[in-house]
Amino acid sequence: MTNFGTIIIGDELLSGKRPDRHFQHVIETLAQRGLELKWCHIIGDDPALIIATLRQTLAQDDIVFCFGGIGATPDDHTRQCAAEAAGVPLYRHPEAVAEIEARFGAEAYPRRILMADLPQGSRIIPNPFNRIPGFSLDHHHFLPGFPQMAWPMMDWVLDTLYPEIRDQAPETEALITVLDAMESPLLDLMNEFVRRYPDLRFSSLPHIGEGGERKVEFGLRGSRPLVIEGMNYLKSEVEKLGFRWTETATV
16 A cells, blocks of 8 residues: 655745645545545745655655745745755756756746756656656655646656556445434444454544534445445444434445
């Protein structure tokens, strides 16, 4: 099982000046390939925090998509921070130079060419929008903050570098809602269920309505035969406890 993570960088996201669009897109893009997002960090343009975050994630084997901060303005720190976190210098990547020169010619100098300064050992990620590339360092893939650039580049990474990684997400999800219930009287049932079905992903989500009515949503994810078996067990045990349930969804 391969874990996927994402790091989304930008003060403007944390201040509310600009809404994040990457998180949901990453979830949807992975789901199209039968994959799931394991974790997400949204952080500001703080070099120390970016370095600390990347040091932690580079020490793992996860495939990570990192959005934002790879430009050449004073608040773009990601290229430098990635190099610092990996313990390598920045260097002028010849393939990145070729891409930027092909797009801008003499106007690439003296400023745009700075975006060709990448951590040593990087591989470039082609940018079909304006040819200023992103870069990969180990299994971390650094993309621009602009969705129209970043999203096709993410597709390219998945389809080119990881074509064999597919269909790892649970194939079936089922939900029931236990009516007029709180979680506490259902805890013994939940613990017993997790013991009986360790290969299923179980979730419990309580709800309190505007009128004070309470209900608990049980969710199961996993292989279809096991989800069906586990849900039948849950329904039966809920009824034994004297509660009513309604089937919310099966996907």
